[in-house]
Amino acid sequence: MRLNMMLALLVAALFAASLLVGKAWVPLDAWWSGDPRWAIVTQLRVPRALLGLLLGAALGLSGAVLQGWLRNPLADPGVLGVSSAAALGAVAALVLGVGSQWGVFAAAMAAAVGAMALLAALTWRAESPAAFVLAGTVLASLAAALTAFLISIAPNPYVVAEVIEWLMGALTDRGPDDLLHAAPFMLGGAALLLATGRSLDALTLGRDAARSLGVDLRRLQALVILGTGLSVGAGVAVTGVVGFVGLVVPHLLRPLVGARPSALLVPSALGGAALVLGADSLCRLVPGTGEVRLGVAMAMIGAPFFLALLLGERGRSWG
């Protein structure tokens, strides 16, 4: 509980910072005095910060749920192929010229949900988590191949540039409409994921023991797939692919909250939100007119960090 409070405070602080910083610094006194910079805050930064908050929470939460469900600390939303499928949908919309914001979102969302339905159908009788990882990997590879194919048939270089920019993942210039499209799906998906807690705890003892405790593994599977599909799919549909959050955040928090999967869910959501808000603010502080892409920044922060974490663990277990 105390950890949740501290994480919530951290999220609140980073949320406020996210409203203040950027290419134009909007000091607090400009918020009340009818300063024109106020429009930057309301039209750009509030929706952006809210999206960052939701995206981070969805990624952190789904990472924690998937790690618990697959009983593997290396799982993240990527293993189900949701992100790749949503990206495929968005790229298809861009290449085929359905370039409106709503069109891209709807296509990405439809692809994410379609991929999850396919995954559920492929693994309906599956007894082992390995089947999910395999099917998810196949889906992700297929989606990546189709995405590459679509880029190769793009009508002109501008579309290619647009696609590549989108794929890199960013919260740049996302407005209130993006938020309105994505938020209901992300919140709905998160609610489904939060309902998995006790079942994940029981799964710690293995499938048979969990079932003997009254856990319905079919229902759990449906919750995990649908919850991840909706929350991460909607996130990717508006922001592009942002990796590492779902992998690193639960991993970081596990030593603090203990290994019980249900205890990790809310802290991971808060931690993910804090990480994305913080990283997105840093992205905007880079000198020059451009911004570093959030997806790129996350990988650049995340990969060395994760490496350090693994090396540290190795030191502990060998020492």
Next chain:
Amino acid sequence: MGLSAEGLTVALGSRTVLRDVSADFATGRVTVVLGANGAGKSTLLRAVAALVRVADGRVALDGSDVAAMPARARAQAIGYLPQDSAVHWNMGVRDVVALGRLPHGDDASGAIAAALAATRTQELADRSVRDLSGGERARVLLARVLAGEPRWLLADEPLASLDLLHQLETLALLRGAAAGRMGVVVVLHDLTHAAAIADEVLLLKDGQVLAHGPAETVMTPAYLASAYGVRVEMLVRSDGRRVIVPSGLA
């Protein structure tokens, strides 16, 4: 009323593992399931706990089919201790034992404390499962089942990783559970332990019931030779307890 297998046939893949198995289990009694490797002992326990699909027949609990019961009601009535003692995350011992309360949807501290006490794991309660020895973890997992206060306890080789002292303690615990009106069905390998604890023995061979009844009538050299393919020597001690040792191939 009670728990019974009625003409159970179970196929795993293309192999028929249980064939027309019928047996009544009684509350307040310990039924030991015996048989060679692959005879279907674990599958029988899993079928009784409604964990495998039954091709034919059914398991009846107080007259109703366990496969058709609501999962929660079934979980409240039947506690199942699998052979596999893996705990995938390094959870605290108390948290693991508290999982036994899941079918009841509460954290009844009385039941948890009683389960810890019965398995002599109170002093482990604040440790993590990965820090325990194999035997300690086995006792903690048994405490998890007891914490659910089931009316039926199905235990698959609960002695497998225990040392001699804890084997005897666990046998006494199962005996005590039966004395407390719980029905106990337990798979064992050690025939002397089986003879010491069993009210009834269900002897399986190749997925079928070879013999079922009071321990003295089932645990005979002839039946055991047929089930295991070994000759056994039976020593009856002055207090009536039997010690059974293999003496050669049948």
